[in-house]
Amino acid sequence: GENVEQHPSTLSVQEGDSAVIKCTYSDSASNYFPWYKQELGKGPQLIIDIRSNVGEKKDQRIAVTLNKTAKHFSLHITETQPEDSAVYFCAANTGGFKTIFGAGTRLFVKA
Amino acid sequence: NAGVTQTPKFRVLKTGQSMTLLCAQDMNHEYMYWYRQDPGMGLRLIHYSVGEGTTAKGEVPDGYNVSRLKKQNFLLGLESAAPSQTSVYFCASGPLEGSREQYFGPGTRLTVT
Numbered sequence: 447g448e449n450v451e452q453h454p455s456t457l458s459v460q461e462g463d464s465a466v467i468k469c470t471y472s473d474s475a476s477n478y479f480p481w482y483k484q485e486l487g488k489g490p491q492l493i494i495d496i497r498s499n500v501g502e503k504k505d506q507r508i509a510v511t512l513n514k515t516a517k518h519f520s521l522h523i524t525e526t527q528p529e530d531s532a533v534y535f536c537a538a539n540t541g542g543f544k545t546i547f548g549a550g551t552r553l554f555v556k557a
Numbered sequence: 558n559a560g561v562t563q564t565p566k567f568r569v570l571k572t573g574q575s576m577t578l579l580c581a582q583d584m585n586h587e588y589m590y591w592y593r594q595d596p597g598m599g600l601r602l603i604h605y606s607v608g609e610g611t612t613a614k615g616e617v618p619d620g621y622n623v624s625r626l627k628k629q630n631f632l633l634g635l636e637s638a639a640p641s642q643t644s645v646y647f648c649a650s651g652p653l654e655g656s657r658e659q660y661f662g663p664g665t666r667l668t669v670t
Contacts, residue, residue: 489661547599
């Protein structure tokens with residue numbers, strides 16, 4: 447069935463360093479790829495998304511890249527700050543109502 | 558503008574008991590969803606609704622029922638709770654037009670003993 451794999455499950459970086467989270471998806475019909483950030487005790491919140499007709503998208507310190515041929519997409523956070531510490535989820539959607547989420551990456555940013 | 562709210566925030570049930578989780582959104586969204594979140598498994602879709610009076614099964618619907626009598630509310634029911642339903646439940650909503658972004662509520666932590 448449809449699947450989204452996310453790596454790593456845990457990531458620890460020093461403040462100011464970059465963080466990269468990678469995802470692969472199985473359904474070649476997927477055309478919308480959102481990334482959500484979940485802080486402790488809260489619901490996930492969309493931080494950036496990318497559609498299949500775009501290879502890269504950037505929003506300040508956050509960027510997402512998409513390789514449709516390899517079915518890979520990645521989240522890049524530059525100049526990390528302690529408030530970036532959270533769980534990050536990637537997801538893939540084929541255009542319907544079903545969004546498949548990755549298992550999540552717990553990011554720790556050490557001050 | 559409260560966004561998506563969920564009640565209750567926490568609940569402990571005994572096996573076999575029933576309960577209803579309430580989700581409300583004030584953004585006039587057509588789409589609403591119920592997910593469960595378990596450690597190491599991300600978010601899995603239980604049921605969803607594409608409009609008032611309509612519901613559909615998601616990835617893991619067994620043991621749950623839903624209703625969408627009003628556009629702003631989406632109820633998730635457990636008729637006979639089981640320990641396997643111990644989880645954190647999230648409701649989300651999304652607009653009909655434009656992006657497929659989902660707006661999530663704060664979650665309900667349910668423990669079934």
